[in-house]
Amino acid sequence: MIRDYYNRNALDEKLRGAPRPPGANHLAIGYRQAVAMVLAVAGEGDSVERLLSSATEFAVRFSAPGEWLVVSENDTPEGLQRRLDALCSGQAHIVDQSEARVLFRLSGPSTRRILAKGIGLDLHPKAFATGASANALCGHIAVNLARTGEDAFELIAPRSFAESLFDDLMTMGREYDLAAAFAA
The missing domain is CATH 3.30.1360.120 (Probable tRNA modification gtpase trme; domain 1)
Structure with a gap:
């Protein structure tokens, strides 16, 4: 059986029922947030950090030297990947982590x-x-x-x-x- 996990949150069972105030x-x-990992190409860490810090449309979380998690509430995972690819223009690898x-x-x-x-x-x-x-x-x-x-x-x-x-x-x-x- 094929399952699409993006349509099911890992906590659906825990939070089932009427939403509590x-x-x-x-x-x-x-x-439904999009999460991506950005891994700077060797020697490009400072440049990628400057590019990411200049963007205001998503949240950037430091993860390790040359590695960041990027969270977007407005983009789809594919949209965030495209946006980050364009922003980093070959200076970093982008890995979708949304699911x-x-x-x-x-x-x-x-x-x-x-x-x-x-x-x-x-x-x-x-x-x-x-x-x-x-x-x-x-x-x-x-x-x-x-x-x-x-x-x-x-x-x-x-x-x-x-x-x-x-x-x-x-x-x-x-x-x-x-x-x-x-x-x-």
């Missing part, structure tokens, strides 16, 4: 305390400023963590670990009344 602390799961990654958005006044239960990074605004991103472990799961606002973070995780990460985040946020739903 967001609480003070909320976990929003991305449903391979799940985007978690955690927001609310207790986000740093929730994340501190499973992530070994200093998340104080002076140490991890808005716009910063890093690869980290959340419990036992490798994620790309980005600070997107004063009390807002994004975690990008491999699809195969999405259910486990969801369960971990909900357990970490239980005492803070963490609510979860698919992003609008």
Whole structure:
């Protein structure tokens, strides 16, 4: 049997039913975002970084030297790939990750305390400023963590670990009344 996984989110079973209203602390799961990995050609890392930082139509997340994750809410995966190919013009390899990654958005006044239960990074605004991103472990799961606002973070995780990460985040946020739903 052939399955089209892009039409099914890894957390459909967990979030089935009527959408719950967001609480003070909320976990929003991305449903149709395009995600691409950009890998700079040897010696072109600085140039590719400048090109990516000049673009405002998508979010760029540092992943490793010469490697970034790019997230777009407005593009299809194919559209994001074309846009990045044109922007980087042969200076980088673009790999679609839309079906391979799940985007978690955690927001609310207790986000740093929730994340501190499973992530070994200093998340104080002076140490991890808005716009910063890093690869980290959340419990036992490798994620790309980005600070997107004063009390807002994004975690990008491999699809195969999405259910486990969801369960971990909900357990970490239980005492803070963490609510979860698919992003609008």
